[in-house]
């Protein structure tokens with residue numbers, strides 16, 4: 001396993017390469033995993049408490065309501081492996097429902113979010129082994145040897161899968177299946193298709209927290225890559241693309257301007273955009289099809305009364 005310093009150096013090199021490549025291509029785009037530096041993780045936590053942001057409270061409601069069913073399907077003596085764990089707030093519900101839990105492995109690109117969550121969880125569950133892995137969940141993950149023979153319950157909440165394209169999502173589900181092993185299962189939270197009038201405010205709220213989260217990417221580029229972005233000259237945009245079935249998030253230039261990153265100049269025309277995030281919305285049938293394409297069985301889905309969000313249990317065939 002890499003040390004935290006090695007993992008952070010890898011993320012830093014990756015950030016420089018992806019930003020320079022992303023600003024050089026047309027249309028411009030930067031992968032959404034870079035939205036989560038320490039400040040980005042903090043702002044995401046604020047988003048989860050917003051009135052307009054229905055996903056977090058709805059998923060928490062589903063996990064609380066169905067914790068016993070989930071625990072029964074998960075079985076005893078399992079380890080939880082969470083992809084994109086962030087604050088691990090939802091995981092606390094699972095940990096409390098699984099008294100025979102062997103260990104909790106939290107994987108996240110944000111070292112700050114991981115260390116804060118680990119401190120809180122070790123305090124609340126003193127007997128539980130908490131293992132943190134700083135890195136990209138799309139890469140091969142090295143689990144500690146002692147977990148090789150332990151049955152594993154993967155956890156992928158927050159509809160983070162929606163940030164991936166459909167093929168990338170299937171690729172992720174295949175990689176997760178291999179990591180979790182032949183007797184593993186995966187509990188995955190997926191946002192459902194719904195009207196634009198609910199979706200757009202969730203990604204462009206009245207208090208401007210989602211805007212601050214998106215624009216923080218420019219602050220991070222300025223700080224870590226010597227960028228010269230003036231945040232006042234860029235705007236946050238959240239658009240529903242009905243054909244693709246997804247929310248698309250952009251940073252849009254308010255005027256013609258030139259910006260430098262790592263000494264390289266980039267010119268922006270007024271209205272020119274950097275694509276920073278997609279959030280795909282699915283029907284339950286799409287989720288089952290993606291799971292099955294990756295070799296999983298879509299064993300069970302729990303949905304709230306307003307059909308906003310789903311929690312899905314994927315198991316191994318047979």
Ligand SMILES: C[S@@+](CC[C@H](N)C(=O)[O-])C[C@H]1O[C@@H](n2cnc3c(N)ncnc32)[C@H](O)[C@@H]1O
Nearest residue numbers: 033036084085086108109110135136137157158
């Ligand atoms: C939408 S948030 C969800 C956070 C939390 N799991 C929840 O449900 O509230 C996405 C989380 O995944 C992390 N993340 C995003 N892309 C990642 C990647 N490629 N590899 C590892 N972590 C990633 C972010 O740092 C963030 O904590």
